[in-house]
Amino acid sequence: MNQRKSITIALAGNANVGKSVVFNQLTGLDQIIGNWPGKTVERAEGRLFFEGYTINVIDLPGIYSLSTFSIEEIVTRDYIATERPDAIINIVDASALERNLYLTIQLLELQTPMILALNQIDFASKRGIEIDFEKLSEILEIPIVPTIAITGIGTKELLSKLIGVIEGKIAIPKTKIRYGKEIEKHLEKLENIVKNKLKQLSKRYPSRWIALKLLERDEEIYHTVLESMNGKQVITLTNEIIDQIEKVHGEPSPIVIASERYSIANLIAKEVTRVISPPRIAFRDRLSAVTADRILGYPILAIVMLSMFALIFVVGDFLVSILDNFFQEILTPYVEYLLSSSTSPIITGIIIAGISGLGAGIAIALPYIVPFYIILALLEDSGYLPRAAFLMDKLMHKIGLHGKAFIPMLLGYGCNVPACIGCRIMETDRERFLAAFVTVLIPCAAVTVIILGLVGRYLGLLTAIALYLFNLILIFLLGRLAYRALPGEPIGLIMEMPPYRSPSITVVAKKTWARTKDFIYVAFPFIIIGSIFLETLMMTGIIWSLVEFMAPVITDWLGLPILTGIPLIFGILRKELTLILLSELSGSTDFAQILTPIQMIVFALVTMIYIPCISTIAALIKEFGWKRAFGVSIFDIILALVIGGIAYRILTFATL
Amino acid sequence: MSLDPDLVELLELIRVSESQDEPFKLNQHPVKLGISRNKANELLETAIRSRLVKFNKNIFRLTEQGRQEVQKHREEYIHDKYIHKNNFLNRLSKIFKGNIKDWRNHWRREHGFDENSLKEFYINIRNLENRIEEATPLEDLKQEEKAKLAFIIGGRRLVKRLTEMGLTPGTEITVLRSAPFLGPIEISLRGFSLALGRGVASKVFVTRFNGEN
Numbered sequence: 001m002n003q004r005k006s007i008t009i010a011l012a013g014n015a016n017v018g019k020s021v022v023f024n025q026l027t028g029l030d031q032i033i034g035n036w037p038g039k040t041v042e043r044a045e046g047r048l049f050f051e052g053y054t055i056n057v058i059d060l061p062g063i064y065s066l067s068t069f070s071i072e073e074i075v076t077r078d079y080i081a082t083e084r085p086d087a088i089i090n091i092v093d094a095s096a097l098e099r100n101l102y103l104t105i106q107l108l109e110l111q112t113p114m115i116l117a118l119n120q121i122d123f124a125s126k127r128g129i130e131i132d133f134e135k136l137s138e139i140l141e142i143p144i145v146p147t148i149a150i151t152g153i154g155t156k157e158l159l160s161k162l163i164g165v166i167e168g169k170i171a172i173p174k175t176k177i178r179y180g181k182e183i184e185k186h187l188e189k190l191e192n193i194v195k196n197k198l199k200q201l202s203k204r205y206p207s208r209w210i211a212l213k214l215l216e217r218d219e220e221i222y223h224t225v226l227e228s229m230n231g232k233q234v235i236t237l238t239n240e241i242i243d244q245i246e247k248v249h250g251e252p253s254p255i256v257i258a259s260e261r262y263s264i265a266n267l268i269a270k271e272v273t274r275v276i277s278p279p280r281i282a283f284r285d286r287l288s289a290v291t292a293d294r295i296l297g298y299p300i301l302a303i304v305m306l307s308m309f310a311l312i313f314v315v316g317d318f319l320v321s322i323l324d325n326f327f328q329e330i331l332t333p334y335v336e337y338l339l340s341s342s343t344s345p346i347i348t349g350i351i352i353a354g355i356s357g358l359g360a361g362i363a364i365a366l367p368y369i370v371p372f373y374i375i376l377a378l379l380e381d382s383g384y385l386p387r388a389a390f391l392m393d394k395l396m397h398k399i400g401l402h403g404k405a406f407i408p409m410l411l412g413y414g415c416n417v418p419a420c421i422g423c424r425i426m427e428t429d430r431e432r433f434l435a436a437f438v439t440v441l442i443p444c445a446a447v448t449v450i451i452l453g454l455v456g457r458y459l460g461l462l463t464a465i466a467l468y469l470f471n472l473i474l475i476f477l478l479g480r481l482a483y484r485a486l487p488g489e490p491i492g493l494i495m496e497m498p499p500y501r502s503p504s505i506t507v508v509a510k511k512t513w514a515r516t517k518d519f520i521y522v523a524f525p526f527i528i529i530g531s532i533f534l535e536t537l538m539m540t541g542i543i544w545s546l547v548e549f550m551a552p553v554i555t556d557w558l559g560l561p562i563l564t565g566i567p568l569i570f571g572i573l574r575k576e577l578t579l580i581l582l583s584e585l586s587g588s589t590d591f592a593q594i595l596t597p598i599q600m601i602v603f604a605l606v607t608m609i610y611i612p613c614i615s616t617i618a619a620l621i622k623e624f625g626w627k628r629a630f631g632v633s634i635f636d637i638i639l640a641l642v643i644g645g646i647a648y649r650i651l652t653f654a655t656l
Numbered sequence: 657m658s659l660d661p662d663l664v665e666l667l668e669l670i671r672v673s674e675s676q677d678e679p680f681k682l683n684q685h686p687v688k689l690g691i692s693r694n695k696a697n698e699l700l701e702t703a704i705r706s707r708l709v710k711f712n713k714n715i716f717r718l719t720e721q722g723r724q725e726v727q728k729h730r731e732e733y734i735h736d737k738y739i740h741k742n743n744f745l746n747r748l749s750k751i752f753k754g755n756i757k758d759w760r761n762h763w764r765r766e767h768g769f770d771e772n773s774l775k776e777f778y779i780n781i782r783n784l785e786n787r788i789e790e791a792t793p794l795e796d797l798k799q800e801e802k803a804k805l806a807f808i809i810g811g812r813r814l815v816k817r818l819t820e821m822g823l824t825p826g827t828e829i830t831v832l833r834s835a836p837f838l839g840p841i842e843i844s845l846r847g848f849s850l851a852l853g854r855g856v857a858s859k860v861f862v863t864r865f866n867g868e869n
Contacts, residue, residue: 064820064821065820067816067820069813069816069817095847096846096847096848097847098822098846098847099821099822099846099847099848102820102822217772217812246779250675250779250782250783251779251780251783251807251825252775252776252779252780252815254776254812254816254819255776255815255819255824255825258816258819258820258824259819259824259825259826262822262824262827262846263824266846288849289832289833292833292835292842293833294833294834294835294836294839295836297835386851389851390835390839390840390842390851391835391839393835393839393840393851393853394835394836394837394838394839394840394854397853402853403840403851403853489768490855492814492852492853492854492855492856493840493851493852493853493856494817494818494821494850494851494852494853494856495850495851496821496848496849496850496851497842497848497849497850497851499849
């Protein structure tokens with residue numbers, strides 16, 4: 001029999017307060033951490049063992065409130081209100097206590113056992129803020145643990161307090177946040193009505209909470225109440241009370257409640273906060289002013305982006321030549337030598353194909369992808385991304401999006417899959433789809449492998465940059481078109497600007513590793529199986545009938561050598577396969593022998609646009625359903641063929 | 657027919673006194689209006705004659721008609737400041753279409769307000785602590801300028817979202833910077849920074865700090 005008791009706890013808090021870091025500290029899982037709001041778009045789950053308990057930890061998305069205006073808020077509220085975890089750890093950013101307490105108050109109102117992790121106390125004290133957490137604990141009547149999640153300080157204490165709460169050793173009274181007298185009077189009246197009239201519903205949710213949500217005109221609760229017995233009567237009574245509140249306060253009832261809640265948060269924060277040194281213009285404030293500056297910000301953004309790609313190019317190129325050498329000259333011949341005496345040539349062929357596929361994956365793909373992940377992690381962790389989003393907001397509006405969409409687009413340069421999922425930071429379904437539509441056209445690291453490894457290496461960095469620029473223009477034009485075509489109003493930008501932090505080496509390393517690992521897991525099976533499959537096709541000769549079938553499009557329309565048809569098909573699995581397979585088919589990594597400069601450009605253009613790889617299509621299906629996912633894929637294929645064909649003709653004509 | 661702007665301003669002042677439960681005192685207001693005492697008396701007489709104001713037990717009060725005039729004035733002010741300020745075409749269409757008569761319908765049709773948003777919008781502009789002219793869209797503030805939030809107009813979702821991010825009435829706001837070409841604005845409030853797109857910032861109405869308050 002299992003002696004361990006199993007409990008479930010949930011982490012809740014504002015966006016960007018270090019929830020993911022706490023989660024990683026608790027469970028050791030590699031949840032992606034970054035200094036931009038809204039990474040945890042789906043709840044992550046992990047498990048740990050502590051003092052005889054199996055603790056399931058749920059990392060909920062970062063939210064500012066428990067209304068139902070965004071997916072994140074709905075996920076969090078549904079989870080806490082209906083699935084009822086055994087306890088909540090509310091993670092609070094000590095340097096922005098007031099705003100964080102707004103959510104804390106709402107969590108308390110849901111009456112789930114709760115403890116509070118006062119996170120980033122080191123950062124707060126750097127800004128001259130000191131918080132009397134014992135006093136805060138007295139006021140809120142819940143245990144509070146100061147933590148520095150990045151270094152793991154406070155994690156143990158958090159767990160033992162948590163166990164204390166769950167075992168009932170630390171008693172948590174039903175904290176009653178008191179509103180102003182006027183509101184409290186109405187609230188109590190409505191609470192009694194709810195208690196008496198909505199017996200069923202009051203069992204599911206605290207009746208005071210239902211009353212509050214009714215006063216806030218919460219749509220979901222409103223409909224739930226309307227559907228229950230006596231619901232209509234309660235709504236009529238609610239409307240009467242709301243009318244009275246609005247008459248007295250002269251403001252809409254939801255705003256009155258939010259204001260009251262904020263003034264409670266303000267009072268508590270003032271009571272427990274001591275500003276030791278007056279906030280002075282520190283280095284990070286100046287940095288934040290310069291990087292978001294209306295003039296200087298743009299050259300800085302351009303420099304950051306360009307040096308990112310240049311660095312990836314230089315480092316990647318260097319690593320490619322070393323690793324490729326190893327696989328081509330040393331490993332493959334060695335394996336061939338080992339196998340030649342013992343097995344049949346067919347099996348040898350297959351094994352060699354598998355190895356050279358793996359080799360190509362390691363030698364051609366990873367050298368470009370890993371540096372990108374490192375730089376992305378640095379940008380994320382420092383807090384630069386929201387500044388970039390701030391600067392790009394106006395341009396994004398031209399394609400019906402706002403600045404936040406720049407973040408998934410930038411992620412897209414790494415891999416389209418997390419970028420597609422990252423589109424959830426957009427507020428409405430329309431914006432999410434629009435953002436995903438343009439993100440999918442962004443050349444991911446795999447396409448970068450082709451652009452840099454083919455065009456960059458043989459035709460120079462400038463041509464490669466020209467391709468990127470062409471891509472940006474294309475995205476802009478298509479985005480504008482899609483924005484016109486999709487019905488609905490664009491939404492404005494509302495985004496927290498987190499203060500700069502110096503990036504932590506451990507976090508950056510962990511993050512790069514987690515992403516690279518994901519990439520290897522997803523991509524390498526495709527690469528190896530694809531190579532073996534291809535080898536089989538070659539040996540059986542099936543491949544030639546396939547190629548013949550495609551010949552009109554490949555040779556006549558795109559002007560490419562007939563061989564390239566095969567890699568283009570397999571590129572659907574993983575785009576970097578196209579280049580790898582091309583080298584295998586032709587038996588050479590010197591692409592200058594296979595392709596003319598024009599063909600290189602056409603080939604790169606087609607692979608850049610033609611279809612999101614299979615993992616991206618899967619992500620699209622998951623986010624937007626079959627119809628829209630296939631719609632986007634087919635549109636991209638046609639677009640790539642059209643552009644490829646036109647480019648071939650223009651370039652041939654221009655070089656005549 | 658539209659009223660004398662000075663008269664409308666006088667009505668505004670009476671409305672503000674009413675919503676603060678203070679009796680309207682005539683002798684303070686000529687100064688605020690920048691007109692002579694006699695002119696003020698004249699205006700009041702006109703107002704009483706046109707049944708916009710009634711004089712009862714030594715107190716000036718707005719009639720229902722007077723209140724409607726104030727509301728119409730406030731709607732017009734917000735309408736001009738809110739969306740149509742930077743839009744030449746809209747101004748042109750205003751000349752052709754003439755003045756808006758049915759405001760409710762206009763907000764509903766042209767600006768996509770639903771019933772609830774409309775209701776909250778009217779509650780917001782009914783009881784102001786200052787004349788509507790004191791309220792400026794956040795986007796008009798300069799860098800480093802400080803202001804207090806007055807009210808937010810727009811759909812319920814937007815208003816609620818902003819309110820929950822801490823933009824409640826009376827909140828102190830400092831403009832940190834703005835992006836060029838009418839890009840977003842970064843503000844600081846309650847100890848953190850927030851970036852608002854230009855469209856959003858034009859819907860947030862604030863009262864400037866004049867140093868003393």
